[in-house]
Amino acid sequence: MAASMSNVEELRNRVILNEFGVRNVHTTDFPGNYPGYNDSWNLKKFQKKFRIDIIQMEENSMEFDMVGIDAAIANAFRRILLAEVPTMAVEKVFVYNNTSIIQDEILAHRLGLVPIRADPRLFEYRNAGDEEGTEIDTIQLQLKVKCTRNPRAPRDSSDPRELYINHMVYSRDIKWVPIGNQADVFGEASIAPVHDDILLAQLRPGQELDIVMHCVKGIGEAVARVLNSRLDTCSREVLRHDDLKNVVKLGRVRDHFIFSVESTGILAPDVLVCEAINVLMAKCRKFLNELDAAEVE
């Protein structure tokens, strides 16, 4: 960073952090705002300036930097990652028998939150109004657990693990019921909850659960955070010291973003990011098609 950045450069490129506020947040480099600068959109200039640096990548999380892109577009990616990447999740829960102490709706709510390992790209959206669901848009899962007393428990034990059989219902008890040709397409055991050990309910002897669930494709979940300024929390502590206050200027580069993506396990994080970018492209394409259709009329 240059020691003395000209004022204009600073206005264009930096977000300034003052003691009591943040200045210069919005992008101002639009055509006509700065005399002598040509700010109209130039794809080649963008392609030259843009870069992505991957800092780390693991099975379920990754961290990467995007440099040279505007906040509006980076934020669009973040919003799509959080809310608009499709996944398969339990939507309808058919409760045939629930004599446990957990109410039907609470249990259904918990089941809806369990991530299901099924690649959403292999499924279609269910048509509106379709109650039954077909093999291309629905996964059927079953949860059938009955709790019984353990006849072999020691006489005076009070540990539920010894006294009862099946008293904790985990997500590993959810079984996949293939419909149609799903068994051939997906192989025997490949569709199941991502995590085995999510506790769904607790039972006591005589209580049972007999539930069938339908999973459909919908807007799913990941965790995405966007930070700014790599590894520099830009603490404003220095502004508390009066003698330093006027000498130090804290600024952040406006177009450098750190993405930290954590996946729920259904899709790998790099696949999630690619899907998010595809979603944004699909939105644009849909509107372009609408425009073309409107023009033909």
Added chain:
Amino acid sequence: MIWTCAISLFSVRVAYGLVPACQWKSAVSKCKSVLPPLAECPPPVFSSQVQAEGADEGCITFVLHEEDHTLGNSLRYLVMKNPDIEFCGYSITHPSESKINFRIQTRGGVPAVEPFRKGLNDLTDVCQHVLNTFQARVKDFKGQSEAMD
């Protein structure tokens, strides 16, 4: 009661002062808009309605359904990068309705549909480039970490 203001971003051109005579009228009440059916998991259903004000094709308000800041802000940024644009902004009419009013006003008699279309194309190009760069970097990174193992 908290007044939730419809968010509108005005990017006014500093160097050129004149605002054309076109009025900013809310297009919401006049729109013959078709609302997409309420499904449990709606597939992305879009519809846009073009409302041209008066005889001047340079000022148009587009009503984009099932959209929010995600597309609105990024599209606004790219449309503003066009030197023909006098005004570009978007607002969310009401937070309970998922639609945005996207307003474009142009200078020099350019029909406003053109910068809108150009903005969409530019956004597609940006996404494509980001996707290509990202995939290339992921491949390099994976290749690198395999080489080190």
